[in-house]
Structure formats: C-alpha cells, structure tokens
Amino acid sequence: MTARTRSDRRRAEILRAALDVIAERGYRAASLASVAERVGLTQQGLLHHFPTKEALLVAVLEERDQWDAVPDRQWRLDLLASLVEYNAMRRGIVQTFSALLGESVTEEHPAREYFTRRYASVRADMARLLRAEYGERLPSGLTPAQAAPLVVAVLDGLQFQWLLDPDAVDMAATFRHLLVLLGEPDH
Amino acid sequence: MTARTRSDRRRAEILRAALDVIAERGYRAASLASVAERVGLTQQGLLHHFPTKEALLVAVLEERDQWDAVPDRQWRLDLLASLVEYNAMRRGIVQTFSALLGESVTEEHPAREYFTRRYASVRADMARLLRAEYGERLPSGLTPAQAAPLVVAVLDGLQFQWLLDPDAVDMAATFRHLLVLLGEPDH
DNA sequence: ATTATCTATAGATCTATAGATAATGC
DNA sequence: ATTATCTATAGATCTATAGATAATGC
Numbered sequence: 001m002t003a004r005t006r007s008d009r010r011r012a013e014i015l016r017a018a019l020d021v022i023a024e025r026g027y028r029a030a031s032l033a034s035v036a037e038r039v040g041l042t043q044q045g046l047l048h049h050f051p052t053k054e055a056l057l058v059a060v061l062e063e064r065d066q067w068d069a070v071p072d073r074q075w076r077l078d079l080l081a082s083l084v085e086y087n088a089m090r091r092g093i094v095q096t097f098s099a100l101l102g103e104s105v106t107e108e109h110p111a112r113e114y115f116t117r118r119y120a121s122v123r124a125d126m127a128r129l130l131r132a133e134y135g136e137r138l139p140s141g142l143t144p145a146q147a148a149p150l151v152v153a154v155l156d157g158l159q160f161q162w163l164l165d166p167d168a169v170d171m172a173a174t175f176r177h178l179l180v181l182l183g184e185p186d187h
Numbered sequence: 188m189t190a191r192t193r194s195d196r197r198r199a200e201i202l203r204a205a206l207d208v209i210a211e212r213g214y215r216a217a218s219l220a221s222v223a224e225r226v227g228l229t230q231q232g233l234l235h236h237f238p239t240k241e242a243l244l245v246a247v248l249e250e251r252d253q254w255d256a257v258p259d260r261q262w263r264l265d266l267l268a269s270l271v272e273y274n275a276m277r278r279g280i281v282q283t284f285s286a287l288l289g290e291s292v293t294e295e296h297p298a299r300e301y302f303t304r305r306y307a308s309v310r311a312d313m314a315r316l317l318r319a320e321y322g323e324r325l326p327s328g329l330t331p332a333q334a335a336p337l338v339v340a341v342l343d344g345l346q347f348q349w350l351l352d353p354d355a356v357d358m359a360a361t362f363r364h365l366l367v368l369l370g371e372p373d374h
Numbered sequence: 375a376t377t378a379t380c381t382a383t384a385g386a387t388c389t390a391t392a393g394a395t396a397a398t399g400c
Numbered sequence: 401a402t403t404a405t406c407t408a409t410a411g412a413t414c415t416a417t418a419g420a421t422a423a424t425g426c
C-alpha cells in the first residue's frame with residue numbers, strides 16, 4: 001500500500017504537503033517553494049520529482065480519484081451520510097478540494113477540465129444510486145436523473161458553508177435532512 | 188442612480204473591470220495592471236482611486252451587498268426560482284462570486300469574513316422566507332431552520348455545476364425540482 | 375487649487391532551466 | 401551509474417511608493 005521506492009515515498013510526501021498548501025492558499029497562490037519547504041527540500045529539488053507545477057496538480061487530482069474509487073454498487077444513501085460525517089473530520093482535504101473547485105471555474109484553470117468531467121460522472125453515479133434505492137421515481141415524483149444534481153449540489157454547497165463557519169453548520173445533520181426530503185425508500 | 192462626479196464614474200468603471208477580471212482569474216491571481224488596462228489606465232493610475240488591491244475587493248463586495256438589498260418581506264419561493272433563472276443569464280457575475288467564494292475558504296483570504304457573515308445572514312433570511320411560506324413545519328416535517336441551509340447549499344452547488352458545464356445542468360429547472368421536494372405550501 | 379494620471383522604481387515573489395555535487399543501489 | 405538534491409540565475413510578474421505633469425473645476 002505504502003510507496004515502495006525512495007522516489008515514490010518522496011513523491012507521496014510532496015503530494016501531502018501540496019494538499020496542505022493548496023488548502024491554505026489555493027493552487028494559483030500556492031508556491032512550489034512553500035511546498036518544498038514542508039518536506040525539507042528546495043524548490044528546485046521538488047522539481048526533480050514533479051517537473052512543473054501543473055504536473056504536481058495533476059498528481060493531486062489523480063490521488064483524489066483513487067480515494068473515490070469506491071465500487072459504486074456498494075453505495076447506498078445512508079452510506080453517503082456516513083461519508084459526509086467522515087468528511088467533517090477531515091477539514092483539510094475538504095478545504096483543498098473546495099478551494100480547487102472554486103478556482104476551477106475561472107478561465108484556463110488547469111483543473112477545469114478535470115472537474116467538468118468529474119461532475120458529469122458524479123451526477124451519473126448519483127443517479128444510478130438513486131435508481132437502485134428508489135427505482136424510476138422518488139416518492140416526490142422526481143426521477144433519479146432530476147434528483148441527482150440536487151444531491152450533488154447539496155454536498156458541495158454544505159461544504160462551503162461548513163468551511164466558512166464549522167460551528168454554525170452541521171454538515172452531516174443537514175445532509176440527513178436532505179434524505180428526509182427525498183423520502184424513505186420503499187424497500 | 189448613476190455615479191455623479193467624474194471620480195465616481197471612474198470608480199464605477201474600475202469596479203466593473205475588476206468584476207470581470209476576478210471572474211476570469213479569481214482575486215489573488217487578478218492583477219491591478221490587468222484591471223487598469225481595461226479602463227485605459229496604468230496600474231498606478233488605478234491606485235489613485237483604490238489605494239490598495241484589498242480596497243478594490245472591499246468595494247466589489249460592497250457593491251454585491253447593494254444588489255442583494257431586496258426587501259426580504261417580498262421574497263417568496265417562486266421568486267427565488269426566477270432569481271435563479273435570471274442568474275443563468277448573468278454568467279460573469281455568477282462566476283465572479285463563485286470564484287470568490289471558493290477562494291474565501293483558504294486561510295487569511297480578505298473575503299473570508301465577508302462570506303462567513305453573509306452566509307449566516309443568508310441562512311437566517313432563508314429560514315424567515317420558509318417560515319413565511321410554510322409556517323413552523325414544512326410538509327416533510329423539517330423546520331424552516333433545518334431546511335434553510337439546504338436550500339442555500341443547492342443554490343451554490345448548482346452554480347458550480349452549471350459554471351463548469353452550462354449545457355449539462357439547467358440551473359433553473361433543477362432548482363424547481365428542489366421546490367418539488369420541499370412540497371407545496373398550504374396557502 | 376485640486377484631482378487625475380503618468381514615469382520611474384524599490385522590493386518581493388514565482389516558475390523553470392543549467393549545471394555542479396552528493397547520496398544511493400547495483 | 402543513476403538518482404536526488406543543491407547553488408546560481410534568467411526572466412516574468414506583482415503591489416505599492418515617490419514625485420512629476422496634465423487636466424479639471426472653482
């Protein structure tokens with residue numbers, strides 16, 4: 001599981017530092033020097049492992065894809081609620097990707113395509129999950145495809161409210177309120 | 188309504204250019220020079236009107252507060268849907284404030300406090316609106332205070348999905364699906 | 375007179391390249 | 401031998417200050 005070669009370990013260290021720095025400053029304002037400093041390297045030393053700043057961002061995004069690679073047959077709505085609960089304990093990671101999402105809507109942002117593709121796929125997965133849970137119609141009459149972007153929007157929107165004011169917003173409890181709105185599945 | 192003095196007009200021009208540049212690059216990556224260029228000024232000329240970059244940001248945020256100053260007694264849920272529809276025609280503005288929101292969760296961002304305060308107040312307004320519409324319980328059994336952060340989250344979350352892929356997400360239609368989930372008010 | 379704008383510039387950054395040296399692993 | 405890291409540095413930026421000049425409005 002852990003990186004094998006010396007080089008892989010170094011890359012993993014750098015990636016973790018990059019996640020932290022991006023959480024603190026976003027990608028554009030994150031400097032290679034500040035990432036390098038956290039792992040005891042010079043900025044030029046870091047560039048030996050990732051040849052450009054963008055290569056480092058790409059590696060960050062690829063890592064995220066690995067976390068998310070949960071076989072989606074196993075997903076259920078109540079497990080989604082647990083995921084939200086879990087995220088509420090990993091503020092740094094949530095902040096990293098919320099900051100990246102925010103930046104990604106600006107022009108020529110190197111993560112823009114990534115997020116565009118990702119949301120298309122997340123909406124599709126969510127629709128599938130809802131279909132598995134409810135069949136072709138939710139109790140409200142909405143189709144899974146209609147409800148999917150709503151559920152995804154709630155997940156992201158809640159993260160921003162929570163990051164700005166963790167004491168004012170209980171992400172997990174609020175997400176469960178969405179499940180109330182969606183209605184109880186029949187099964 | 189329009190700015191009166193020469194100076195006020197100039198400031199208004201600069202503000203509009205700043206909104207555009209922030210939409211394109213975010214605040215941190217927006218340079219004073221690029222804002223100045225759009226109004227035919229040098230960067231130093233711009234600084235005559237806004238003494239620091241942060242002062243310019245503050246002015247941008249204050250302007251937003253003015254737009255939002257709709258007497259909230261007049262708000263109703265279906266008017267919110269029209270607002271979403273309207274926003275779908277103002278991509279630039281939506282992008283400006285989505286980018287700022289995204290950046291604002293990073294440390295020491297000059298808009299962080301602004302957004303924290305703003306969301307507290309937006310949630311309170313939304314709860315008030317829901318109470319006016321539904322009374323103390325929505326059809327689902329949720330209280331207005333429980334549903335408010337959800338509705339706000341949907342508004343923001345949809346904006347990100349729409350900005351990334353306008354053709355894939357119909358903001359207004361999807362928001363109306365949320366209204367279906369909330370249920371028809373009795374009155 | 376006052377306000378607006380410009381030129382010049384200081385002082386910080388930032389990314390990336392070139393090439394030397396140090397450390398590691400056959 | 402190869403990989404990792406460093407020093408040196410080019411070439412772009414960026415914000416902000418200082419002080420001169422141009423334009424505007426009593």
